[in-house]
Amino acid sequence: MSEKNTHFHLVIEANTIQKEYFKDLFRYRELFYFFAWRDIIVRYKQTLLGVAWAVIRPLLNMAVFALVFGKIANLDSEGINYPLFVLAGMVPWQFFANSLLDSSNSLVTHAPMISKIYFPRMILPAYYIIVSFIDFLISLVTLFALFIVTQTPFHWNLVMLPVFILLTILLCLGSSLWLSALTVRFRDFRFLVPFIVQFGMFISPVGYGSFLVSDTWRWIYFLNPMAGIIEGFRWCCFGVTHSYLPLALGFSITINALLLVTGFRFFRKMERLFADII
Amino acid sequence: MKKPIIEVQNLSKKYFITHEQQNPYASLKEIISGYASRAFNRLLMRSPKKSNSPTTNEEFWALQDLNFEIQEGDRLAILGRNGAGKSTLLKLLSRITEPTTGRIKINGRVSSLLEVGTGFHPDLTGRENILLNGAVMGMSYREMKRKFDEIVDFANIEKFLDTPIKRYSSGMFMRLGFAIAAHLDSEVLIVDEVLAVGDAQFQEKCLKRMNEMGSEGRTVLFVSHSINSVLSLCNKGILLEKGRLIAHEPIDKCVNRYLRSCPVAGLEWEGSAGDEHIRILRSSLRAPSDNMGFFYQGDETSLDIECEILKPHPDLMLGFSVLNSRNQQIARSRLCDRDEHRSLVTKAGYHRLTFRLDLNLFHPGEYQLRLDCALLNKKKILQEEVLLKLAVYSRQASLRGELGSEKDGISLGHTWSVSSAKR
Numbered sequence: 001m002s003e004k005n006t007h008f009h010l011v012i013e014a015n016t017i018q019k020e021y022f023k024d025l026f027r028y029r030e031l032f033y034f035f036a037w038r039d040i041i042v043r044y045k046q047t048l049l050g051v052a053w054a055v056i057r058p059l060l061n062m063a064v065f066a067l068v069f070g071k072i073a074n075l076d077s078e079g080i081n082y083p084l085f086v087l088a089g090m091v092p093w094q095f096f097a098n099s100l101l102d103s104s105n106s107l108v109t110h111a112p113m114i115s116k117i118y119f120p121r122m123i124l125p126a127y128y129i130i131v132s133f134i135d136f137l138i139s140l141v142t143l144f145a146l147f148i149v150t151q152t153p154f155h156w157n158l159v160m161l162p163v164f165i166l167l168t169i170l171l172c173l174g175s176s177l178w179l180s181a182l183t184v185r186f187r188d189f190r191f192l193v194p195f196i197v198q199f200g201m202f203i204s205p206v207g208y209g210s211f212l213v214s215d216t217w218r219w220i221y222f223l224n225p226m227a228g229i230i231e232g233f234r235w236c237c238f239g240v241t242h243s244y245l246p247l248a249l250g251f252s253i254t255i256n257a258l259l260l261v262t263g264f265r266f267f268r269k270m271e272r273l274f275a276d277i278i
Numbered sequence: 279m280k281k282p283i284i285e286v287q288n289l290s291k292k293y294f295i296t297h298e299q300q301n302p303y304a305s306l307k308e309i310i311s312g313y314a315s316r317a318f319n320r321l322l323m324r325s326p327k328k329s330n331s332p333t334t335n336e337e338f339w340a341l342q343d344l345n346f347e348i349q350e351g352d353r354l355a356i357l358g359r360n361g362a363g364k365s366t367l368l369k370l371l372s373r374i375t376e377p378t379t380g381r382i383k384i385n386g387r388v389s390s391l392l393e394v395g396t397g398f399h400p401d402l403t404g405r406e407n408i409l410l411n412g413a414v415m416g417m418s419y420r421e422m423k424r425k426f427d428e429i430v431d432f433a434n435i436e437k438f439l440d441t442p443i444k445r446y447s448s449g450m451f452m453r454l455g456f457a458i459a460a461h462l463d464s465e466v467l468i469v470d471e472v473l474a475v476g477d478a479q480f481q482e483k484c485l486k487r488m489n490e491m492g493s494e495g496r497t498v499l500f501v502s503h504s505i506n507s508v509l510s511l512c513n514k515g516i517l518l519e520k521g522r523l524i525a526h527e528p529i530d531k532c533v534n535r536y537l538r539s540c541p542v543a544g545l546e547w548e549g550s551a552g553d554e555h556i557r558i559l560r561s562s563l564r565a566p567s568d569n570m571g572f573f574y575q576g577d578e579t580s581l582d583i584e585c586e587i588l589k590p591h592p593d594l595m596l597g598f599s600v601l602n603s604r605n606q607q608i609a610r611s612r613l614c615d616r617d618e619h620r621s622l623v624t625k626a627g628y629h630r631l632t633f634r635l636d637l638n639l640f641h642p643g644e645y646q647l648r649l650d651c652a653l654l655n656k657k658k659i660l661q662e663e664v665l666l667k668l669a670v671y672s673r674q675a676s677l678r679g680e681l682g683s684e685k686d687g688i689s690l691g692h693t694w695s696v697s698s699a700k701r
Contacts, residue, residue, distance in 0.1 A: 012373060012382040027416070034413040042401045116396040117414055118373035186309070272376040275369065276293065 035127040054138040062087045065207040088237040089206040089230045095136035097197045103128035103176035104193045111278045125180040129172045155239040164232040174259030181270040228252025282347035289344040289380035295336045340366040342521045353492040355508040356501045357536040358518035386465025389415045394455035400444035425461045433457035460487045468499045551663040560584040581633040590624045593654040601646040642672040643686025
């Protein structure tokens with residue numbers, strides 16, 4: 001037992017951020033897997049269509065957007081099949097939107113647990129991202145299936161896709177650290193986040209391409225970090241290069257990193273208060 | 279000398295009590311307008327006015343300057359009345375909240391059972407929940423696998439392992455929750471009053487298990503209001519009062535001190551308790567004939583209450599409850615139970631109320647009479663300020679030895695009749 005004791009020596013002190021936080025995160029990694037595994041199992045329980053929803057949802061959205069932007073507004077898609085063009089943007093956007101919606105609420109929905117048990121709270125917003133990530137993978141397969149159905153050739157740029165997927169995950173993490181901690185303090189964010197997600201879809205190149213945005217406004221447009229990522233996805237899928245792509249990516253990565261670092265700090269600062277104010 | 283497993287130094291925890299004019303969750307608008315007005319004031323070089331902010335926070339020290347050490351293998355009871363800071367202490371020790379000042383050193387893993395079944399997911403089966411809950415408690419999958427059979431056996435739920443938890447009875451739920459916590463390999467187990475629920479048989483099983491853990495050299499911290507379970511489990515106790523540590527000593531002494539710190543109950547109470555509606559001034563039980571301080575079954579006594587009604591209120595309720603030795607309410611009587619009695623306390627001024635008490639109604643045992651006073655469904659005016667002791671013994675020699683905490687209660691009388699019957 002003495003061996004164990006040295007292993008788990010713990011000092012709880014007032015007003016010091018534990019240096020061992022990362023060690024703790026690692027120690028509780030199984031909890032993280034378990035949460036994700038649990039929610040993946042439970043997610044489609046008692047639904048009629050089950051996992052099929054992960055395919056149906058982006059397809060439905062795609063159909064609506066392709067109809068509105070492609071057929072009615074008759075927007076240009078640079079010669080790419082419009083539904084396919086929309087889906088390539090819809091897949092990363094839905095991943096971002098779903099994980100944001102779920103994880104920003106994660107601390108509040110787990111309030112009873114937070115006030116009864118210790119674990120690094122960061123696990124909560126993080127694991128929701130993994131749950132949405134599974135859905136994302138399924139819709140990615142759907143996207144590739146649609147490539148085959150429409151007989152669109154796979155582009156070589158697709159090997160770069162994992163980079164953009166990683167960027168999306170990091171962006172989800174950064175923003176959900178901010179939003180989940182803020183939601184504990186200000187419940188206003190429960191109403192604000194769905195709005196951000198809804199509004200964000202229109203200021204991101206989901207239903208249309210960024211090339212339609214005029215040059216003067218483009219740099220403001222790309223302040224939205226998802227805009228760069230979605231353009232990156234399209235570039236991977238179809239290989240159409242635009243001159244603004246490096247700018248978009250540069251903005252996206254910078255804001256991403258900023259959100260991640262500040263989000264982590266903010267979350268750590270708020271974490272000690274969670275149990276008291278939740 | 280052995281190294282203590284838990285060291286607590288200068289530990290304090292402060293909470294802010296927010297008052298009614300403020301929402302429990304400050305809305306964004308309030309905070310922003312607060313910032314804005316402060317910034318505006320600074321801009322105009324005005325000194326900030328205190329009355330300006332709508333948030334009147336009152337400091338409240340839930341714990342103040344605690345210092346103690348716990349040795350490995352101790353089974354420590356944390357005693358104290360409601361609001362003494364027991365739960366806060368447990369929360370600090372299990373790292374749920376951070377202390378305001380001071381430090382805690384723990385040389386080992388802590389698993390805490392502040393509530394049974396925290397982290398259970400209703401849609402998952404018993405099997406899945408056991409594995410999940412292990413992870414919640416900070417145990418590895420491998421450890422949980424190893425302990426799995428033991429847990430299932432202890433909780434006695436083999437048949438329902440593959441049933442979703444939401445279909446479990448509350449008893450099964452409780453058993454499973456405790457079983458998991460009781461089989462964790464941590465050096466310190468923290469248990470908060472979770473045993474109050476569950477049937478007697480299971481409670482006994484839990485206590486036995488915790489005893490075992492203690493003899494295995496593990497440290498158990500236990501909060502309970504049940505003196506019996508505290509005495510049977512713990513070897514040391516600490517007593518908290520209003521957030522301060524009063525004593526840290528062997529359990530017998532500590533329990534004794536705790537019981538003495540509770541309001542002293544006698545045959546008579548004098549003082550002043552109440553609020554702006556009513557003040558209770560005196561309350562007494564008419565002394566038994568031989569003035570021994572206790573009664574015999576079949577005696578008769580009366581409860582006198584002297585009170586002053588300051589502000590008549592139609593919902594004012596006055597009455598008393600009878601508590602048994604385990605502090606459970608077993609009987610009561612209130613003025614408002616009958617309409618014709620209601621008018622008694624609606625007139626301002628001094629009143630004297632008398633209740634005739636027939637002690638045939640009590641089995642031998644020790645009881646407390648607690649005066650209850652409230653605005654019905656609105657506010658409790660008296661908590662436990664006025665308590666009277668009522669000890670009832672049997673005149674029958676054969677029953678004297680039977681005085682035990684399980685035997686007391688309300689008697690249904692003696693209307694037995696016996697007749698010979700043919701088979």
